Structures are given as structure tokens and as C-alpha cells.
Amino acid sequence: MWLAVAVGYVGAVAWAYPRLPDPMATHWDFAGTADGWMSRGSHLIFSGLLGVGVILGLPLLSSVLARGSGAFVNVPHKDYWLDPQHPQRRTEFWRRFTDDMYVIAALTGGLLIWMQIEMVLANRREPPDMAWWSWLPLGVFIAAIISWSLYLAFWRYRPPQDEPGSTGQGPILPV
Secondary structure (H helix, E strand, O other): OHHHHHHHHHHHHHHHHHHOOOOEEEEEOOOOEEEEEEOHHHHHHHHHHHHHHHHHHHHHHHHHHHOOOOOOOOOOOHHHHOOOOOHHHHHHHHHHHHHHHHHHHHHHHHHHHHHHHHHHHHHHOOOOEOOHHHHHHHHHHHHHHHHHHHHHHHHHOOOOOOOOOOOOOOOOOOO
8 A cells, every 4th residue: 555655646747747837826814816936947846845754754763763772753652562571572562563554654645645646736726726526525525534543542552361471451453
């Protein structure tokens, strides 16, 4: 999923660039009225850096964090997962954590793809504006991130009931 989103984002930026005016509207108020502008070239640079920073940066961050002590990671039952006496738990934790970062990067990348499409659609209108329905993908993204976060907080990192040293708070759900 992550790789498809990463390739899709590159494709969306490449598709959008020649279709955008110069200068172009890049920011809108809640009523959909354009209130920020930038050159098409600046937008290309910004979009490239944003895509690399989010779509590539989040999984890369998890790889960097996996090499550390876990001090900068805040997850439920952290003491269980990062217990130095149980290296297999630590390995499983970092596998899950990295997978989770890929999911978050893919969801965010999906929103960024939509933003490229909407940038073209909004700039084709005269004057440039965003339609009310343009906000719906943002609502879907927020719902998906909240749902994923709840899954992570309440189920994903729960220690198994039957393992010694567990707090007995339920089974680990499958990936």
C-alpha cells in the first residue's frame, strides 16, 4: 500500500504541474475562497519536499527510532514491549511500529494525492475556489487516522494474556 501511494504521489505531482496556472492559488479559507498564492515552480518544490518528508520520512523515522533505546517512543505497555530481558518482544514491537508508520505515511500520502488533484480542480475555476465537497477527503482522512490511532492505543500493543510477565490485558490482535 505504501509503495503504491508513494508512486501515486509522484504521478499526481507530475500530472498536476503542467495543468496549474502560474501564479496559482495554493491556500483557501473555510468558505473556499483563495487567499494564498505561489508560483507553479515553488509549488513543485514544496510538493516534492512535502512528499519526501511525509511519505518517505515517517518510515525512515521508525527505522532510526528502532536503533535507539525507545526513549522517544510513547506506546501503551511500553515497559512490556521494550523489556531488555525479552529481546523477542522488542523485535516484534519494532516490526509492528514500523508497519504502523508505513500505514500512517500511506494514509497521509493518500490525502496529499487528493490535494494535488484538488489544486488543479480549484485553480481551473474562475476565480479559483474550492467546492464544499473538496473537504470530504480531509474528513475521511481524519476519521481514518482517528480509527487507526484508537486501534493502536487499545488493541495493537496489548500484551498477550497468557505470556509470563504480561499484565493480562488481552490478546494481541493479528496484523
